[in-house]
Amino acid sequence: MKAQEETVDALDLDVLMFVNGKFCKDPKLANADDFFFSGLQIARSTQNPLGSTVTAVNVDQIAGLNTLGISLARIDFARNGLNPPHTHPRATEILLVLEGTLYVGFVTSNADNNRLFTKVLNKGDVFVFPIGLIHFQLNVGEGNAVAQAALSSQNPGVITIANAVFGSDPPINPEVLAKAFQVDNKAVEYLQKQFWYDNNN
Amino acid sequence: MKAQEETVDALDLDVLMFVNGKFCKDPKLANADDFFFSGLQIARSTQNPLGSTVTAVNVDQIAGLNTLGISLARIDFARNGLNPPHTHPRATEILLVLEGTLYVGFVTSNADNNRLFTKVLNKGDVFVFPIGLIHFQLNVGEGNAVAQAALSSQNPGVITIANAVFGSDPPINPEVLAKAFQVDNKAVEYLQKQFWYDNNN
Amino acid sequence: MKAQEETVDALDLDVLMFVNGKFCKDPKLANADDFFFSGLQIARSTQNPLGSTVTAVNVDQIAGLNTLGISLARIDFARNGLNPPHTHPRATEILLVLEGTLYVGFVTSNADNNRLFTKVLNKGDVFVFPIGLIHFQLNVGEGNAVAQAALSSQNPGVITIANAVFGSDPPINPEVLAKAFQVDNKAVEYLQKQFWYDNNN
Amino acid sequence: MKAQEETVDALDLDVLMFVNGKFCKDPKLANADDFFFSGLQIARSTQNPLGSTVTAVNVDQIAGLNTLGISLARIDFARNGLNPPHTHPRATEILLVLEGTLYVGFVTSNADNNRLFTKVLNKGDVFVFPIGLIHFQLNVGEGNAVAQAALSSQNPGVITIANAVFGSDPPINPEVLAKAFQVDNKAVEYLQKQFWYDNNN
Amino acid sequence: MKAQEETVDALDLDVLMFVNGKFCKDPKLANADDFFFSGLQIARSTQNPLGSTVTAVNVDQIAGLNTLGISLARIDFARNGLNPPHTHPRATEILLVLEGTLYVGFVTSNADNNRLFTKVLNKGDVFVFPIGLIHFQLNVGEGNAVAQAALSSQNPGVITIANAVFGSDPPINPEVLAKAFQVDNKAVEYLQKQFWYDNNN
Amino acid sequence: MKAQEETVDALDLDVLMFVNGKFCKDPKLANADDFFFSGLQIARSTQNPLGSTVTAVNVDQIAGLNTLGISLARIDFARNGLNPPHTHPRATEILLVLEGTLYVGFVTSNADNNRLFTKVLNKGDVFVFPIGLIHFQLNVGEGNAVAQAALSSQNPGVITIANAVFGSDPPINPEVLAKAFQVDNKAVEYLQKQFWYDNNN
Structure with missing residues (x-):
């Protein structure tokens, strides 16, 4: 019985909260805090080799997001800071520039000849990175930059x-x-x- | 044949762009502009009876979003401005306050006794409005407020x-x-x- | 360990019955009663302020419905009885009139200018209320009315x-x-x- | 160009009405009739070798059902009438007896040893036939029987x-x-x- | 508490491994063996009334397949061996002949008049059996035959x-x-x- | 009207064949050839810089696969041949070794510390590469190698x-x-x- 109990202990019970729209956990125990996160206004340090920092707000931060298919991330960029080529295996990303100027792009798949689609984005510009495609953002402005991303999964992966x-x-x-x-x-x-x-x- | 052709003319071909991940439109015709939108930094006028204005960025603005399951909206609030009780029939919303102070809430379904979950949100705070539930945002701060919302559909509906x-x-x-x-x-x-x-x- | 065990106790194990088509619960324990419900022929009292009563048959009544994406409801109407404006956040409804005459309708979303689609339905008439839209049914006949609804979720919500x-x-x-x-x-x-x-x- | 036009002509444009929640057809052309069907109160003749007749109400009868994942069927049974063993390749069925007495059942898959789950259903009884499983209904009562089925697809197939x-x-x-x-x-x-x-x- | 613990014991914890792309089990416990199976090169005995044997490799054999929507099967055929008419309630099958000659077919649904689509397949030929349709494979060659099937579910059912x-x-x-x-x-x-x-x- | 007709001409009508399980193309035009492909037994030349060649059998080769969520690929390896690190943005892959010896692996996401899961696979061994993860196969045997892959999308992308x-x-x-x-x-x-x-x- 001991080993079994430990396995049960290891389960992340939050993940079980909604399954097919039915609460697994007694819904009377849910409250507003399960749908809340604070602190995304805070510029994180970008003193690192890439000059950029991603702050994710997904199901690990907001339990109530489970099964709901969406999450956020804030990205801080130092001057010349780079969010290097990466993919999200389970999500499309839509990115909004809050401050500064970013050179962004994604590469299509082999069958489309790995075409590169790029834009220089300024404050208020929006760009879409389709699910699974390699993409990047580079700060090409004179100062810091900040972007706000939304992703089509509660657990998009990076x-x-x-x-x-x-x-x-x-x-x-x-x-x-x-x-x-x-x-x-x-x-x-x-x-x-x-x-x-x-x-x- | 005439009537048929007109019906075909009336089709929004953008919607056919991706179906099950395969391009319907010749993908060689797609380019970066199909994934781009600009202008979300602009505060819209809130001189209206509600004192709030929603600026949607969905598949109608960005054709490349089609089938990708995500979209954005900016919400401007005058002092005391209200985004009145509404639902999104096809999306969960995750909202980030960019400026000001909002009193926000959603109401659960009848089976959960129509419980009201509320928070007062300040800059950098995030709140989730689960799919289909009635929710609202009221500016309770001293000045204007701005919120950035992401929705889990390319066409969430309001x-x-x-x-x-x-x-x-x-x-x-x-x-x-x-x-x-x-x-x-x-x-x-x-x-x-x-x-x-x-x-x- | 105690707190953990209590959380496990609070799980609704029925909900775990099928996940992605694999039984979580030992399928040998399932039997015909898990797929059965009786009593939907019974007219419920409509002695209430609305003059209508909804009897739901969903995953709470039939455990075997879990993950199968469908459920039923019977609606009894007194004379002038109303099933007032409501939404199902997770389901489309298709309604069949079994007895009497109903005035029914739904309202489209803002982008479609909140158009009202209505019909007067008699015995044997069918009407569809698309997912998430506000809809209602009013008994406009001379006597009681009964409708049978089907919903595209095992847990549609009201x-x-x-x-x-x-x-x-x-x-x-x-x-x-x-x-x-x-x-x-x-x-x-x-x-x-x-x-x-x-x-x- | 001729052949192409003919292919376009052959498209069932109704099917394009909603794709991912966005209207392909100009939504201003939709009206209440696209969501309506009449005649399900009518007992169909069961003068046939099986003694049963199925009247389907799916996307072929109600164009507005497209993508909405639900449909109906009425089943009339003569005395001893049989709706013979069949499957729905794309839908679960939930059946309600309106009149008479039915012996119903489904058979589980090989891995579950082809167990037969049966019930005798009377007026007001409900039974679920999970997606893809072989099932049947036999009138075992003294007179005719009528059942109302709902299926979890706008085009369930038989x-x-x-x-x-x-x-x-x-x-x-x-x-x-x-x-x-x-x-x-x-x-x-x-x-x-x-x-x-x-x-x- | 005892009964509850036993129920928890009865849960198949593998099934909980991934839900919506998030590990339920501590992912640090997963390793390459959870994604591996060996032995599919082995010809199984076909000394049975049908002269054929199916060797499934699905989530029961490879726990890491859970939620990933795919599985395999090897089918060995004696001379004249038959994989008799069957359905997969939750999967489409795509079959590749590795050795020998098979006569294969599927039957469409009633609405398409139960048309039979057949082919004689030789080594290297591929055929698709759409989800839920009745299909079969018969060895019509001079010797044994071997086919490799892939199915669009981690738990397709037979x-x-x-x-x-x-x-x-x-x-x-x-x-x-x-x-x-x-x-x-x-x-x-x-x-x-x-x-x-x-x-x- | 001319431009519109050309756009319609550019549509790949095959892709419209099934949408939500309903035929868009007149199903009477479909036949067994729409579900058939031949030639996968043929070893392709691996005289190229990588020493490997992938032969895909997806919706571009078999129109009937559309919406069915599965496809195949054969991979030929010269001695030391490599199928280099790649992802499938829309599919999990399950791979079976038909001949030779492969060293295969995938790398988990950042949150799991980019752990490398590897195996040396011999004839009859099977390995799973979960959706969106970077993976590779290297021929480490003495001769050529052949693998048969199945992917959980009719159009997986590479x-x-x-x-x-x-x-x-x-x-x-x-x-x-x-x-x-x-x-x-x-x-x-x-x-x-x-x-x-x-x-x-």
């Missing part, structure tokens, strides 16, 4: 391409990466020894 | 309760509303003669 | 507009409702003191 | 097992059926020559 | 028509089957006494 | 990471890639001048 490719734990066999990226094994091993900062935290 | 109930075209039989709202027919007819401003436009 | 707006617990700030419904605070407070009967029970 | 197996066009290779049903080829060929009445029409 | 109809537990009322299949009760009872081999095991 | 990052059209701003991959601009520009072979064709 895969930073460089981190997943060169910073996985354990590392990918260098032969794979050398052939894939047309560099030699030494270059791969050099890259795999670097510190790959995750700006989502 | 139903302002008062407008749908008392301002429908043609009007609902007053007997229905008198009994439903426990007032007399004269009161209903008075209300049905009022102008019901739509702050979504 | 939000009676008047009850959610004027009868929420706690009440909505009267300033919100006064401005939304173009009446004075006193009128709102009067309405909020009324008893708002729920005909779904 | 596959009458005997008709699909022995009455397909062209016939299935008799060797397949002889081995599958443990009878000889002659028996199969005899069955394939029979007339397989379809009570859905 | 309903062998003959087994569900004539081999259910308990048996279906013979009157139902006699009328449905246009044979006499004795023939039905004879068939119901046969052993109905399930080649999915 | 994004080869190196091609999308370094081979997009037009190229991504080198500053973005230099910062993201911790190399200098010259290295990026060198990589962007390389030929990025697409093994999906």
